[in-house]
Amino acid sequence: MIILAIESSCDETSAAVVEGRRVLSNVIATQIADHRIYGGVVPEIASRKHTEAISRVCDGAVEEAGISYGDIDAVAVTFAPGLIGALLVGVNFAKGLSMSLGVPLIPVHHLRSHIAANYIAFPELEPPFLCLLVSGGNTVIAEVDDYTSFKILGETRDDAAGECFDKTARKMGLQYPGGVTLDKIATVADTAKYPLPFPKSGAGEYDFSFSGLKTAVINLIHNASQKGEQPDVPVICATVRQRVCDMLIGNTLKAAENYGFKKIALAGGVSANSELRARMKAECEKRGLELYFPPLEYCGDNAAMVGVQGYYEYKSGNISDSSLNAVATLPINYR
Ligand code: KG4
Numbered sequence: 586m587i588i589l590a591i592e593s594s595c596d597e598t599s600a601a602v603v604e605g606r607r608v609l610s611n612v613i614a615t616q617i618a619d620h621r622i623y624g625g626v627v628p629e630i631a632s633r634k635h636t637e638a639i640s641r642v643c644d645g646a647v648e649e650a651g652i653s654y655g656d657i658d659a660v661a662v663t664f665a666p667g668l669i670g671a672l673l674v675g676v677n678f679a680k681g682l683s684m685s686l687g688v689p690l691i692p693v694h695h696l697r698s699h700i701a702a703n704y705i706a707f708p709e710l711e712p713p714f715l716c717l718l719v720s721g722g723n724t725v726i727a728e729v730d731d732y733t734s735f736k737i738l739g740e741t742r743d744d745a746a747g748e749c750f751d752k753t754a755r756k757m758g759l760q761y762p763g764g765v766t767l768d769k770i771a772t773v774a775d776t777a778k779y780p781l782p783f784p785k786s787g788a789g790e791y792d793f794s795f796s797g798l799k800t801a802v803i804n805l806i807h808n809a810s811q812k813g814e815q816p817d818v819p820v821i822c823a824t825v826r827q828r829v830c831d832m833l834i835g836n837t838l839k840a841a842e843n844y845g846f847k848k849i850a851l852a853g854g855v856s857a858n859s860e861l862r863a864r865m866k867a868e869c870e871k872r873g874l875e876l877y878f879p880p881l882e883y884c885g886d887n888a889a890m891v892g893v894q895g896y897y898e899y900k901s902g903n904i905s906d907s908s909l910n911a912v913a914t915l916p917i918n919y920r
Contacts, residue, residue, distance in 0.1 A: 586604065586605070586658045586659065586896065586899070587602060587603075587604050587609075587652065587656055587657055587658050587659075588602070588603050588604075588657070588658065588659045588660070588661050588691070588892045588895050588896055588899075589601075589602055589643065589646065589647065589654075589657045589659075589660050589661070589682070589892070590602075590603060590660075590661040590662070590693070590888040590889070590891040590892030590895055591639070591643065591660070591661070591662045591663070591675045591678060591679050591888055591891065592662075592663045592675065592695075592698070592886055592887060592888040592890075592891045593635045593639065593663065593667075593671050593672060593674050593675030593678075594663045594666070594667025594668065594671060594672050594675070594695050594886065595626060595631065595667055595668055595671060595721070595722075595886055596615065596616040596617065596619075596620055596626045596631050596634075596671075596886075597613050597614070597615050597616065597885065597886040597887070598613070598614040598616070598634065598635045598638040598639055598642050598674075598675075599611065599612060599613040599614070599642060599886065599887045599888035599889075599891075600612050600639075600642045600643040600645065600646035600647075600888050601646050601887065601888035601889040601891065601892045602646050602647060602649075602650035602652060602657075602892070603889060603892030603893055603895075603896065605893075605896055606704050606705060606708060606893050606896070608705055608889045608892070608893075609649075609650035609651070609652070610645075610646045610647075610648075610649035610650035611646070611882075611887055611888060611889035612642050612645040612646045612649060612888075613642075613886075613887055613888075614634075614638040614641070614642050616630070616631060616634045617761070617762065619634055620761060621760065621761045623761075624755050624761050625751065625755070625761060626668070628668045628669075628670055628671065629670065631668055631670070631671045632668070632670035632671050632673070632674055635671055635674035635675065636674050639674060639675065639678050640678075643678070643682070646888070654686060655686075657686055657688055658688055658689075659683070659688050659689045659690070659691055659895070659899055660679045660682050660683040660686070660688060660689070660690055660691065661679075661690075661691040661692075661693050661891055661892055661894075661895025661896075661898070661899075662675050662676055662678075662679035662690070662691070662692065662693060662891070662895075662909075663675055663676075663693050663694075663695050663698065663891050664676050664692040664693065664694075664905075664909060664910070664911055664912060665692075665694055665695065665911065665912035665913070665914070665915040665919075666694075666695055666696070666722070666723075666912060666913055666914050666915050667695055667722075667911075667913065668913070669911055669913045672911035672912075672913070673911045675911075676909060676910070676911045680907050680909060684907060689899065689904045690904065690905045690906070690907075690909060691895040691898050691899050691903065691904060691905070692898070692903065692905045692909055693891045693894050693895050693898060694894075694915065694917060694919065695886075696718055696720070696723055696725065696727075696852075696853070696917045697733070697735070697894045697898075697917060698890040698891045698893070698894040698895075699718060699720065699852040699853045699890060700716050700718065700727075700729060700850065700852045700894070701890045701891075701893040701894035701897070702852055702879035702883035702884065702887075702889075702890040702893075703850045703852060703877045703878070703879050704893050705879070705883055705889060705890065705893055706877075706879055706880050706883065707877050710848075710850070710877055712729045712730060712731050712732060712734075713728065713729060713730050713731070713846070713848075714729050714846060714848035714849065714850055714877075715727075715728060715729070715738075715837070715840060715841050715844065715846040715848070715849050715850070716728075716729050716849070716850045716851070716852055717833060717837045717849070717850075717851050717852070717856075718852050718853050718917075719745070719746045719747065719833060719851070719852075719853045719854070719855035719856055719858075719861075720745060720747050720853035720854045720855060721745060721747035721748060721751060721762075721764075721854055721855075722745050722747070722748065723740075723741075723745050723853065724740060724741040724745045724746045724747075724793050724795070724833075724855075725737055725739070725740045725741075725917065726738045726739040726740070726791050726836060726837055726840050727917055727918075728844065728846075729850070732894075732897035732900075732901065733897055733898055733901040733903065734918075735917045735918040736918060737916065737917065737918055738791045738840050738844070739786075739789055739790070739791025739792045739793065739836055739840065740792060740793065741792070741793040741794065741795060742786055742788050742792055742793065742794045743794050743795065743796035744794075744795040744796045744799055745795070746793070746795060746829050746833060746855050747764050747853070747854055747855045748795070748799075749795035749796075749798060749799045749825070749829060750763055750764035750767050750768075750825065750826075750829065750855070750858075751763040751764050752799050752803075753767070753798075753799055753802040753803070753821075753825050754766055754767040754822075756802060756803050756806045756807075757802075757806060757816070757818050757821060757822070758818075759818075759822075764854070764855060764858070765857070767822045767825065767826065768822075768826065768857075768858050768859055768860070770818070770819050770822055771819060771822035771823040771825075771826050771860075772819040772820060772822075772823050773823065774819065774820045774823045775820060776820075776823055776824045776827045778817065778820050778824070779805060779817075779820065779821055779824055781798060781801050781802065781805070781821075781824050781825065781828060782797050782798055782801055782828070783828055783831060783832070784797055784798050784828060784829070784831075784832045785832075786832075786836075790836075790839070791836045791839065791840045792836075793832055793833070793836065795829065795832075798825065798828055798829070802821065802825060805821070806821075826858065826860050827860065830858070830860045830861050830864055833861060834861070834864055834865055834868060837849060837865075838868060838872070841874060842872075846874075847873075847874055847875060848874070848875045848877070849865070849869060849874055849875070849876050849877070850876075850877040850878065851865065851876075851877070851878040851879075852878075852879065852884075853884070854884055854885050854886070856878050856879060856884050857881050857884040857885070862878055865878075
């Protein structure tokens with residue numbers, strides 16, 4: 586079954602052609618340069634750029650896969666969650682395409698597709714497993730019971746981990762996207778130099794909270810500038826990264842132990858973080874757990890993962906008609 590998949594939930598317009606878990610093409614038009622001058626994603630600009638790119642990106646994916654539009658058996662599209670105007674571009678394009686080709690339309694939840702990035706890289710990986718989903722807008726520990734069945738064990742009470750990285754990085758004057766830059770310039774250094782808090786959720790056992798750490802960094806930079814001092818940015822980056830990773834890794838391992846999971850997967854843009862990957866790998870080796878994380882090319886937003894998740898959604902009967910709408914907020918375990 587050949588699926589053309591479309592992703593436009595944030596600042597990447599992407600289209601891919603997949604056959605089951607096999608990726609035949611994956612074209613991404615990134616808008617990073619368009620948003621960089623504003624220090625973050627401007628939703629209206631994102632929507633306009635998606636509109637400009639979407640036809641070209643779909644044509645590119647079809648061409649690169651060596652097929653023609655007539656070979657496509659279904660169209661999959663990210664419909665939630667994300668920036669509403671950005672999602673609408675992909676959803677409406679996908680609706681038109683599926684109608685004109687006379688093939689099914691498959692709605693795909695963005696976070697489910699991030700998990701599916703692991704299926705691309707690891708053909709042997711099958712549910713059940715535990716997944717730490719960390720992106721710019723979400724931080725969730727989910728039980729992946731089946732390809733389309735999920736249970737949320739913990740989630741952030743306030744900011745997402747990626748948001749904490751991005752906002753603290755911006756305050757330190759680092760280039761957008763801040764999480765990437767922060768990870769690059771963080772030095773392995775004295776993480777006790779600045780008294781930044783170790784986040785605690787105080788809520789559910791596996792929940793997260795990152796806003797206290799974010800505020801502490803903003804205050805630290807602000808106070809330093811008022812005193813005319815130069816903060817040691819690489820050390821602050823390393824400290825923030827360490828504190829965030831402590832919480833992500835601690836909660837995930839605790840959930841794995843308490844629920845008896847032997848397989849853990851990482852997913853989402855923040856799963857590209859070098860410390861998170863290295864420390865999780867070491868901890869899982871120590872405990873005899875299997876760890877999976879996507880190759881860097883599939884960590885960020887891309888349509889290949891949408892296509893692969895779309896394949897499983899189709900198999901479970903999740904098909905839409907032309908009434909499909911975009912949804913800005915929707916939990917991964919929606920029905
Ligand atoms: O999954 P994603 O591409 O988009 C969303 O669906 O949100 O995630 C983007 C997030 C941004 O916050 C970005 O700063 C973060 O992932 N990110 C990183 C790294 N690479 C991307 N955060 C920390 N370290 C990285 N290496």
